[in-house]
Amino acid sequence: MNTALQIVEIIVPTEIIPLLASYNLVPQFLCESIINSAIESITCTPTEINQALEQFYQHWDLTTENKIQAWCFRYGWNQQKLILLATRKLRIEKFKQTTWGQQIESYFLKRKRQLDKVIYSLIRTENRSTANELFFRINEGEQSFTELAKEYSQGPEADTSGIIGPVEFGSITPNFAQLLYTSQVGVVQSPLPWGNVWVIVRVEKLIPAQLDDFMRQRLLQENFEIWLQQQINQLSAEEKIWMGVNSKTPQVTEVV
DSSP, rough: OOOOOOOOOOOOOTTTTHHHHHTTOHHHHHHHHHHHHTTTOOOHHHHHHHHHHHHHHHTTTOOOOHHHHHHHHHOOOHHHHHHHHHHHHHHHHHHHHHHHHGGGGHHHHHHHHHHHHEEEEEEEEEOHHHHHHHHHHHHTTSSSSHHHHOOOHHHHHGGTTTTEEEEEEEGGOOOHHHHHHTTTTTOOOOEEETTEEEEEEEEOOOOOOOOOOHHHHHHHHHHHHHHHHHHHHSOHHHHHHTTOOOOOOOOOOOOO
């Protein structure tokens, strides 16, 4: 969205915030409050409301009208609040679609290189001469890559005969991802120094990402989480510290 959602102060009894803080629930409370403000104007059709209520009743085993009334009385809910609670997930999905749905194709193309997957074989060893000897054996056909990886590789890939993946390029160390991306499938790369070890790599298969329904939902959720983090970042530094909010976007796990 072009305009950032304004984070407003929520008026609650003075004892609530300290209580939430004592249970480390303030960050979650803050996030849910921001989301509630964002979806306030999102509406559902009567059919959608009825379906959402039915699912809500089934989830909480509210199988009779008496059970429903007792539940509402116990937790202080009226019919309007109950509808908001039951349709909240649907309204969040509608908010995602309304806000980012038209941008998903372009966003996918922007992210595609990171979303593509690769299967590759790897041998790593601390000894350069060993790496050269293994590379020679593979090229001369004396032993297979899988045999040598299982016997000599000094990483967890030894348990899978050197095979790693499929794994997204976005989860791999950038320089190593570039090496894999530019390697020809099936060609064994000569030993390369990589940190404290020497590696021999062979790309087995490239798997292009597809913009299917699952990917669309994932990218909508990704945009939603980025947006939510932006809202949290509007807090002052003091508020972030007091509320225990992490203002940094989670880092992607790197795979060598």
